[in-house]
Amino acid sequence: MKVNLYPKEGLLVNAFLVLFFINATQTGVGIVGLPRIVYMAAKHDAWISVFLGGGLSAVVLAMMVLMLKKYDSADLYGIQVDVLGKWLGNAMNIFYMLYMTISFFVILMNYIEIVQVWIFPDLPTWQIAIPLILLTIYAVNGGIRIIVGVAFFSVIGTIWLIFVLIVPMQYADPKNLLPLLNTDLKHIVNGVYKTSLSLMGFELLMFLYPYVKEKKKVFLYSQLGNLYTTILFTLITMISITFFAENGLARTIWPVFSMYKIVRLPNLERFEFIGVSFWMLVIMPNMCCYLWAASKGFKRIINWKQNHGIWVLGLLVFVGSFFIKARYQMNEVTDFVAKLGFFSAFCYPVLLSVLVLVKKWFLRRKKASAEVS
Amino acid sequence: MFKRKTGNKQSEDKDKKPHSLNVDDLKSELQAVIGDCSDLNFRTLKKNGKKIVFCFLSSLIDKTSFDEFLLLPVQQNTQEEWTTESLAQILPIAEISAANQLKEVVASLIEGKAYIYVDGEPFGILANVGTTVERSLEKAETESLVYGPKISFTESLIGNLNIIRSNLKDPQLCMEDITVGKRVKTPGKLVYVKDIADEDNVNTFRQRISELDYDYIPDTTVLGQLIEDNSWTIFPQIMSTELPDRVTLSLMRGRVAVLMDRSPSAIYGPTPFLSFFESTEDVYMRWNMGFFLRMLRIISIFLSVLLTPAYVAVLTYHYEIIPSALLISLGQSRANVPFPPVLEALLLEFVIELLREAGARLPTKVGQTMGIVGGIVIGQAAVQAGFTSNILIIIIALSALGSFTSPSYIMGTAIRMIRFPIIVLAGLWGGIGIMYSFCFILIHLLKLTTIGRPYLMPVYPFRWKDLGYSLLKFPAQFLSYRPLTNRPVDNERFPKQKGREKKDVDE
Structure with missing residues (x-):
C-alpha cells in the first residue's frame, strides 16, 4: 500500500470547506442530548466542561494536522502502515474501520430512536433504516466532493435552527449559571470526558487531508471549524442550563428538542416536529463521512473496489439495526462508542502523531549523520 | 475475413x-x-x-x-x-x-x-441557388418578457447567426461549423467568444457533438438531451432558449452556444442549476428590482415544491403543529372530504396538471375558456361536492403559480414533476418523508454536472463573487469580472477601480 495518496485534480476540495467539514462532522446526534449528559457530570458548570472539551479537541486537532503535514499527502491508512509496519498498521486500520462503521451505526440508530420517540412511535426501525442507509450509500457513491458538499449544505441549511433557540432564551434564568466554578475539578474533567462523544468526528480530517487543495491552510480552517463547534455547543449548553430548572435538565433526555417544543409561530406550533425532521440534514454528513472513510479502507487495505465496500458496510449496519430493541441497549452501545471514540479520536491520534514526529526526527537525524559521515 | x-x-x-x-x-x-x-x-x-x-x-x-x-x-x-x-x-x-x-x-x-x-x-x-422556406422574425413565444428585446430565433441557421453577429459585434466571436447527426447531416454552428470562453468547455461541446452516432437529430433541444452529462435525471443540464439576447449575454459571460439549422432555439452551457431561474429581465431591470424578482422566483419555486407535501404531512400525521384557531377552520373544510390527505392532494395536483396540459394543447382562443372552466367551475364544484378542502385548493393554486415563475419551461416542468413523489413520501412518513426527499434532491443535485462543471456551481463549490450573477444580483459597478463558474479566459469586464471611484463632496 502506498503511504501517500494523490487524487486527481478534479477531486480536490478547497481548504475553506474543511471548516464546514469539521463542523458538520462534529455536530450530530450528540448535541441534542449533550447538555443533559454533561450537566449530570458537572452540574451548572457544565458549559465550562463543554468549552474545555472544545479546547481539548482543538489541541488534538492541532496534533493531527502537525502529523499530517509531516507527510506529503497521506491519510491515516497510509500513515499507520508507515509508522506501525505492515501487520500492526493494517490491524489498526481494520480497527479504525470498525470504529467508524460502529460510529455510523450509532448515529443512525440514535436518529431513528429520536424519530421514534418524537414523531412515529410505531414506525419499525428497519423501515426508516433502509431509506437512510440507501441515501447515505447514494451520497458516498458520488465521492468526496459530494460528501463535502453535503457537509457544506448541512451547515448552511441548519444555521437558522440555532436562532430558533432565541425563543427559549427569553424564558431562561441566567442566575442558574451562578455560582460560577462551584463544581470541583474532578467533576468538570468528567464533564469534559462526557463531551467527547459529541465532539467526535474531527478525526475524519485524517482521511480528508489528501483531498484538500491548499494543504497549508488546513490548520487554520480546521481550527476555525472546531472553534465554531465549541462556541455553538457551549452556547447550547448554557441556554439549556438556564432554561431548565435544576432537576429538569437531568430528567430531559433531549433538551434541545424540548426547548424547540415551546417555539410558537402564528401558523405553526410544536416546532420540534420540524426540528426532528431537519435533524436528518444535520446527521447526513456524519453518516456519509463515516461510511466514506470506513469504506475507503477496503480500497486502501485490500484493494477492493470502494463501491463494494460501501455496500458491504451498509448491509452490515442494516443487519446490526435488528439487534437493538430497547432503550437500554441503545444506551449501552452509545456508551461503548463514547469510550471507543475517546480512545480513537482523542488519545490515539495524539499517540500516533508523537510516534510520527519521533520517527521523522529520528530519520532526519540519521540522514544528517549519514551526510556528515 | x-x-x-x-x-x-x-x-x-x-x-x-x-x-x-x-x-x-x-x-x-x-x-x-x-x-x-x-x-x-x-x-x-x-x-x-x-x-x-x-x-x-x-x-x-x-x-x-x-x-x-x-x-x-x-x-x-x-x-x-x-x-x-x-x-x-x-x-x-x-x-x-x-x-x-x-x-x-x-x-x-x-x-x-x-x-x-x-x-x-x-x-x-x-x-x-438554394432557397429555404422561412418565417419572418417574431416575438418570443415560450419565453415571454415584459421588458427588453423580444426578437426570437427562427428556423433558419443563417438568419439566427445574422441576429447573433449583429447583436454581438465582436471580432473574436467564433462560429465553428459542425454537422449534427450521422445519417441525416444537419449543419450547425458552435458559437463562442474566442478570448472569453474556456477552451475546455468548447472542446467538450465539440467532442460530444462530433462523437454522436445518431441517425437524425431534429432539434437543438434533442441535441441538448443527447450531449447532457446525465440523461437519467429529471433536471435539465443544458439551457435551451429562443432569445438571441439571452445567448449573446451568455456568450459574453464565457459560455458556449450551439445552433442548428431548422431549429428555432439555441442551446448553451455550462448552465448550473440556478441559471435556470435567471431571466434576461433581471439584467434589463434596475439591479434592485432584478434582485427582488430573482429572490421571488427562487422562493416561489421552493414553496411550490414544499407547500403541498407539507399540507399532506401535517394533516396526515402532525395535527399538533397547527395552532388551534387554524385547526378549526381546517377541520371544518376537511370534514366533508372522504379521502386521506395524500389522495386528496394527488387528485388535485392531477387536475391542475390536466388543466395545464389541456390548455397547452388547445388553440389559444379555446385555451382561455379552459382556464375558466378548470379554475372556477372545477375548483368551486370540487369543494362544494366535498371532494377537497378549500385550503388545499389555495395551496395547490399557489404551488402551480410558483412553478410557472421559472423562466425555463423545462425547469418548471421538472419542478412540478418532482412534487408528486414528495407528496407520496409525505403521505408515508410525514415531515421525515419531506426531509428525506429534500436530502435526496440535494445529494442528487450535488452529483450532477453540466458540461463537466458542478451543477450547483456558485453555491457549491462556493464562489462568493459569482453569487452576484446567479443567486443574488449586485449593482453593475461591483460586477467588474465575468462569472468564474464558466472559467473565462479574459476575466475583466471593466477596470475594477473605475467602478469603485467615488467623488468627494463638492468635487
Missing part, C-alpha cells in the same frame, strides 16, 4: 469514384442514387454538338435565381467555348465549387445546390 476486407476496399473505391463523364450516363447515375425522386430535374443545352446539363432538385432551388444567374449567362455566352473553367468565370454567383465525386454531388443537390456539367470535362460546377 479476406472477403470482407476486399469488400471494404471496394466500397471505399466506390466512395472515391468520380461520376461518369458522359452527360447521359451522369443523368442515369444520379437518378439511380437519388432514387424515385420526382423533383430531380435536368436541363440540357446543346452548342456545337457539345452538351451541358444542369441538375437540381426543383423543390430546393430558387427558380428565379436559377434562371437568371445560371441559365441566362450560359445561353447568352456565345463567344467562348463551354468548359468548366470558362463557365466558372461567367456565372454571377458567390458560392461556387468544383466537384466530380458522385457522393459529393448528390449531397450538394440535397442541400439545394445546382450541378452544372459540361460533357467530357473532368469537373463540374456546384452552384448554390
